[in-house]
Amino acid sequence: MACAISLPQSVAAQCRLCATDSSTLSSNRAPEQNEIPLNIxxxxxxxxxxLALLNRAGGEVELDPQSGQRRISGALTDLGGLSLHGEGRLTGAPGRLVRVxxxxxIILSAPNGATAELAKLDTDLPAQARLGGDGRxxxxxxxxxxxxxxxxxxxxGRIAITADYE
Known part of the structure; x- marks a missing residue:
């Protein structure tokens, strides 16, 4: 059993502050004329x-977003190979707060029709994430x-990651 989660290489992030309709804004601030779109x-x-499944009881494998460390539990065993946590890059207006x-x-599927569940997705971002001075x-x-x-x-499977300005 192998598992790779594929994601689009470049996805436009949702940007509620870029909207012209004031009912879709996420804050009381009016959108600026030259707002830089947020991209992911x-x-x-x-x-x-x-990994190999040893019996029908199943098991779990967790990838830590900060360290990339993999933890296996239950009836799964490691068959070797390199596991990787995912990485992304936001670009937009320098210094702006963002929410990811x-x-x-999500349900993952194999070509033979088998499924597995990917849950408890998390990032290494702080609660108040901010774009750097370079807008990244x-x-x-x-x-x-x-x-x-x-x-x-x-x-x-595909993970729908969205990002907004706060």
């Missing part, structure tokens, strides 16, 4: 590497992969 680029995909949101969970902010993300039953295959 995924620079490294999340990859749990190769990840889905609660790099972050890492990880999560917990749950495999049960007789699931096998190379699991893939």
């Amino acid at each position: 680029e995924i620079t490294a995909n999340l990859d749990f590497s190769r 949101q990840l889905p609660e969970r 902010l790099t972050f890492s993300f990880g999560g917990r992969l749950r495999v049960t039953g007789n699931a096998s295959g190379q699991f893939r």
Whole structure:
């Protein structure tokens, strides 16, 4: 069993402050005439590497977003290979506060129809993340992969990551 989460290489982030309709703004501030759009680029995909399911009880493997350390529990065993936490880069208006949101969970699928769940997605960003003076902010993300039953295959899925100015 191998798992790689593929993400679009360049995805336009949601930018509520760029909207012209004042009802869609996320703050009381009026949008500036030359607002710099907020963009997100995924620079490294999340990859749990190769694992084997020992019995139907299943197990979990977690990738820490800060250290990239992989923790395996339950009836999974490591078959070697390199696991990677995901990495992304935001670009936009220098010094602006941003909010990055990840889905609660996604279902991954293998070509043979087997599924696994990716949950507890998290980033290494602080609660109040801010773009640097150059308008950039790099972050890492990880999560917990749950495999049960007789699931096998190379699991893939897409993570919808959104980013907004605060």
